Amino acid sequence: MTQSKLVLTLEQLYTLHTHLHALAEKKASIVKQGDLESLQQLLKDEQKYISAINTLEKQRQKEAAELLNVPGTQPVTITECIKASASPVAEKLVEVRQKILDVTEKIKRQNELNQQLLYQSLQFINMNLDILDPKETQATYSKDVQNQPSKRKSLFDSQA
Template identity: 40%
Template sequence: MSVQPIVEILEKLEKVHKSLLELALKKTEVVKKGDMVELYQILKNEQSHVAAIETIEKQRQVMVTDYLKSKGIDFSDIPTVADVIDVANSENEREQLQQVRSRLVQVVDELKSQNELNQKLIFQSLQFVNMSLELVRPPETQINYTGKEVKGPNVQPKKSIFDSQA
């Protein structure tokens, strides 16, 4: 059995991850602009990418499992591409697998970094919105006609100068 189908499925994963990285880069610009409609569209598109990645990943796991079983190798955990590299037939196959694996890992690392940046930008945007709301919201304490602070809506004010006995 050849490793070529595994290489091809890894290249598909790489392609979809690169597309997801492009969306993450686009999302950064959209968050900076504050365009909520476009951000919503990007999020929907990201969800479809993630679904595609999950499907391809399941195919990869099946292919790797089948390859290792064909080699008579037992495993207890989910088999990995590194397991296939260890038992590949030729140096050429090992090199192909190693190259596509390293490219995929690089894209995933870039995607992770970009998503962390986007998360920080969104958090900062939320902080700005909360700060703006705090500036617009009326203060919690009120001043009554005596000039003393009254806290809470049901607190009775203390005697004022108009309540003096005659």
């Protein structure tokens, strides 16, 4: 009974990870569009999935510990459960474990892409801010220049 519960929990973990991957892909298109409201909502949804994954992971740990008769304080891996399970259940555990590993790798790659997109967006914003309000940098020190009021040249007159 515990083995089938463990397989069911792992399948639920796989489903949640699949949904999380879909959100990560959706995040990329939202970042490209620059839609902050949608991004905020997506981040809230992402947090819900992460919370559910953490809850299921705790349940998986508990079920795996019960399966191997290990105290609940020690973490138990799926590999240990595979070694202790009967052949048909072990095959199912191997299959589900591999699916989870594959989807987590996809999530990792998508999150790296999203991080690069966000970094580029911030660079673009900073570049535009510098064009609108450039900071005058002085290459050398001069006592006379320091006492004169700063003359800023900008393409955009922000004082108008």
